[in-house]
Amino acid sequence: MLTVMQVLGVSSEDEMVACFLRGELSSQRFGQNLRSQLAVAGQAEQLLTHPDLADAGANFARRALLAATRGYGENRDLFENFPTQVTWTRALLSADEAACVRYLDYSYWVELSGGSRRPTDAAARVKAGLRTFDVSNEPFVDAAQALLTGEQFPPLILVGERQDDLVCLEGHLRLTAYALIGFQTEIECLIGIAPNMGRWAK
Incomplete structure (x- = not known):
C-alpha cells in the first residue's frame, strides 16, 4: 500500500485538457498534427502555450x-472507454509512487517495459541499449539529460479508479526520463479518478 500522496489542490477537466495539449505540442510524434489542427481551427499556439482557464471560449476551443x-469526448482513439465524469486533482508523487505508475496498455510501451508496463523496467532496458520496434531511445536519453540540467517538465497526467493504482494518460516519455535518473525529485501530476476508469486504465 502506498503512502498518501501529497495533494496540491483541486484541478479540473479544463486544466487537464490544457495540460495535455501543452505536453503534446512539444512532442516529436504528435506536435506536427496538433499544429496542423490549430491552423485548421484558425487558432494561434498561444491557445496552448498560455492557456487562460477563465476564458470559456478558449476552454471550448x-x-x-x-x-x-x-478523440476526447467522442469515445474514440486514445479516449475510447474514457469516463465522462472524472475528479481531477493536482498532486506531487514521491519516487516510490511514481515508480508504481503503469504505462498505457499499448504495444510499444508494453514492449519497452518488457511486459510489465513499469517505467523502472523500461529504464533498465533503455540503459541496456535495447530498442523497441527499432525505435531510437535517444529521446528518452535526451529528456533525462534535460532533467539533470534543471529543466522543468509539464505535469504528467495520470488516471485510475484509486490513487494507488494509476496509469499514464499523457507524459510517457517524461515518465521514462524520470525513471532513467532514478526519480530524483517529486513529480507534479494531474490525477484523474473515476469509479469506472478501469474500463480505460486496464
Missing part, C-alpha cells in the same frame, strides 16, 4: 482540438 486530434 481546446476541448475541440483534443477531440479532433485524440
Whole structure:
C-alpha cells in the first residue's frame, strides 16, 4: 500500500485538457498534427502555450482540438472507454509512487517495459541499449539529460479508479526520463479518478 500522496489542490477537466495539449505540442510524434489542427481551427499556439482557464471560449476551443486530434469526448482513439465524469486533482508523487505508475496498455510501451508496463523496467532496458520496434531511445536519453540540467517538465497526467493504482494518460516519455535518473525529485501530476476508469486504465 502506498503512502498518501501529497495533494496540491483541486484541478479540473479544463486544466487537464490544457495540460495535455501543452505536453503534446512539444512532442516529436504528435506536435506536427496538433499544429496542423490549430491552423485548421484558425487558432494561434498561444491557445496552448498560455492557456487562460477563465476564458470559456478558449476552454471550448481546446476541448475541440483534443477531440479532433485524440478523440476526447467522442469515445474514440486514445479516449475510447474514457469516463465522462472524472475528479481531477493536482498532486506531487514521491519516487516510490511514481515508480508504481503503469504505462498505457499499448504495444510499444508494453514492449519497452518488457511486459510489465513499469517505467523502472523500461529504464533498465533503455540503459541496456535495447530498442523497441527499432525505435531510437535517444529521446528518452535526451529528456533525462534535460532533467539533470534543471529543466522543468509539464505535469504528467495520470488516471485510475484509486490513487494507488494509476496509469499514464499523457507524459510517457517524461515518465521514462524520470525513471532513467532514478526519480530524483517529486513529480507534479494531474490525477484523474473515476469509479469506472478501469474500463480505460486496464
